[in-house]
Amino acid sequence: MANMTNLYDSSKCTACRACQVACKNWNQLPASIKPFKGNYQTHEDTDGDTFTIVLMNEVDNAASGVDWNFAKFQCMHCLDAACVKACPKGAYTKTEWGATIHDPEKCIGCQYCTYACPFGVPKHRKREDKITKCTLCADRVTAGLAPACATTCAPGALKFGDRDQLIEEARDRVNYLQANGFPNATIYGINELGGLNKLYILTDSPDKFGLPVNPKTYGTINFWQNWVQPYFGWLIPVALGASAVSFITTRLMADKHQEHPVEGGHE
């Protein structure tokens, strides 16, 4: 089955955040009311009860004075997903159409995935000691519906469909944008990390939107998947029992991430 995904077009998005509310509604996630910190974005990051947010970045622009760049942020459903490799309990799986699914039944709350994910997407929901993240609305998609966020988006900034077709559409749109005032317009998600099952049309380079230009996973991930998990997986609960040990291992891993990039490549 072909990969199915959302194409997000920053040139059409008005940052209304209806997608954020639709996501909460469909997934029955409680509100996480945090004090206003001086940015319309309000949520600095996704959290255990918030699978998606809209990044809002103000960027100086000599011609227009300022740009206000919007980018809907959530799990990227990486085709070669680090979370799948990092999870010692096999809680993460890929659907045949490209969604990365997390099974809370298998999740033991170890949080390794939160460090392994190049986008920092999986979040720990303390009250249940489980990880949560965007599901690409797999329950809706398997029932023949589009994701809740894509269904609600009024200006058509989110479109759900066949990944290959959406890439073609995105190429046309980017050509148009480049010729009409956005010389740096680009597509994000085709090649990053070997391909994301989320596509972005950006009117400027990804860093202007708060997205990593060259997202990276790390050598240790494959080591972890190929060696530690098969042979020492039984150690994990023990390690977690000693939370200090867990803390140190995860930190060490996080540090290592800075040193050994193996994949990347923004187009």
Added chain:
Amino acid sequence: MTNHMIDLKNTNVALIMGSNMAENHPIGMKWLTKGRLDPKRQTKIIHVDPRFTRTSAVADIYCPMRSGTDIAFLGGMIKYILDNELYHKDYVVNYTNAAFLIRDDFDFQDGLFSGYDAAKRSYDNTSWDYKYDEAGNIMQDPTLQDPRCVFQLMKKHYSRYDIDTVCSITGSPKKKYLEVLKLYCSTGAPDKTGCINYAMGITQHTVGSQNVKSFAVVQLLLGNIGRAGGGINALRGENNVQGATDMALLFQYLPGYIDSPTASDKYKDLISYIRTTTPGAAKLPFTNLAEFRAIAAAGIKYSGWRANTSKWIVSLLKGWYGDAATEANDFAYHYIPKRNDTKNYSHIALFEAMHKGEIDGLFINGSNPVVGGPSANKEQTALTKLKWMVSIDLWLNESAEFWSHTAWERAVDNEKVSRLTPKDINTEVFFLPAAAVYEKEGTAAQTGRWVQFRWKGADPVGESKADLWIYNELAKKIKALYKDSKRPEDEPITKLTWGYDGHDEEEPDILKVANELCGFNVATGRPVEGFAQLKDDGSTVCGNWVYCGATTWKDDKMIYKPQLRKKDDPSGLGLFPNWSWCWPVNRRIVYNRCSVQPDGVTPWPGDSDRLVWWDPTKPADAAKPDVLGTWAGWDVPDFIKTTGPDKPAFKDPFIMRPEGKGCLFGTRASFKDGPFPEHYEPWESPIAPIINKQAMNPATKVWEPDKQGKAEEYPIIATTYRVTEHWQTGALTRNLPWLAELMPNMFVELSEELARDKGIKNGSKVIVSTTRGDIEALACVTKRFKPFKVAGKEVHQIGMLWQFGFKGYATGDIANRLTPHIGDANTMCPEYKAFLCDIRRA
């Protein structure tokens, strides 16, 4: 809107001014997005606003403009159009009053039009009129050369609005301003159209009406009215604001925008009412309805469609008083209340009167003046002077709990602001829980005048009730109290028709209301099929003539057209004639006669989007098949069907106007503050006037002279607005956790430069003060606000949300505690959008 939301997809250029359309009208905005993607239109979007918003973020051009300087901005545009001959010449000559000559005593000096009375702060508008020849015809010069023609007077008036002067007033960067002028004025080409979309950023000023009038001048010059993709589009902030206005929300009207009478000679009886409200009737020889009918049948010169006012008022009275309304008793005209001629009954005036203790009781329906009213400290105090108050709302909002302890907490001790406690307040407060839109059925007239029926989706929660139920019960109870009265002064109540109960008397039948509103024939009880069939002899009933035609009779039952849901769109222009119903008479784009050339047939050169046309081969009336010639088209023609090329009115597309033309010059009583828009500074302004000698709109009423903030003490301009995450006063949305989390606290936006000057950190607490009060809020320091260079000096502007209050999940101080009690000269719409303040760290 002259046009409608879907029509936005047909435009070449959209000018969004005084509106944050993407945030506050996201669904309307989607149609502009469609136009952008359409290779035929390639819609460009211009956003003009004091701050960079989410609308600016998706616009092609964003141009900053200091709050309260719209007329300067648009005056410069008018001059640019005239100087560069960018106007749509054939359109201007034929469809506007550009060629009409104006009286010789009309004049303009130092910012004042002729006829000004400084003591009364008002104008005698006698000189603001056309010149008539001996035969009583308006004199014209189609070459537009006569120095007394509207075109030349306009040219002279706007000659002062050169680009440098304009930019020194508005603070717009000259380069950006020129970009806007160039792009928008390109729609003067006959094959292009541009639309102007505005909201409260235009109307909430002491010059609000003239701001809109400036749009009219620009759009008429560019030939953008009455055409697909054109128009002046008021984006309504509440879905049914249009409907509320249609039903006489404004005090000066009865339903359908006809005059509400005052207690004066002009309106003393029905005949006087007709004489006053029918254009051209003032001096005609009639003393009773029969004589008037004979004169009207022969035709009244320079009267326009309003020549039918007698039919509208009589059908309205017949609806209200039924059998008690007869020709012999003036159709019970004496039953309807008459206003005091010297009084104003707008929001500000009512609260001023309430504050003085002149009002005993108040019903507040789905409204929240403690948050939304101007000078909210004063308005909250005014509520304490009432004997009783009824709040009808979904939630116990701030107004329903104005008496509580929290309601009187203030960020700063200020002896000029009242601080009360519940024990000081004697107002008896009732709360009636109301059903939400999805819990009741009925229509809402949206911004494009489409009256759409909504079916009930769920039962109301708890004891909450639909507004119709509440008012039906109230009226029945009041009538019961008076049922034995024989006193003539009680007749307005005892004789009032009231029969809206459904089968079980428990629930009213909303279709019975619709039936009366849309009109029926007294003899048959069957719908009147359109307002042309209304009569002034008591044989028809119609509660609102603009809604006439929304009902019809088919297969032995009434069809209520707002319930239609057919998706056919044969023109491809998005008119959807069988989806709901639109007033007037399902006409989707008003003044649509302008969509064809004066010959009535040919589209404008290069344009393919004719809406209507003259068809000489078809009969206008199926009953008279041999009388050929009719107006036809994709849309319902905004023209009398039989007005063919042989009639002088054939080139008069603005049928509601006495002279039939679009008014570049607004004659006589059209406006209280002048026939041409002139820039005046807001009541509170950081600069002295530049373009004339008037400090502010000379014709607006100043309610509280002592409350005027001066720039020495309050140097910073403030404005108020909404965000997409909250709805109006937030009573609905701040009670919904998923929306509360998106905008959890009250904040004030300010530039990085001002924050640096004042030592304010992003996210920290600040105090904002005006002469009316103080509030505390969180700072949102942003690149999206920039200081303005105005009159050679740097001026700062801040902005704040007016959607917060002390109830709900998302709370914060009420911005309207800062806003002034002053309004537009014509409408008294409060000047929420430009006032002076100071800001400091908390």
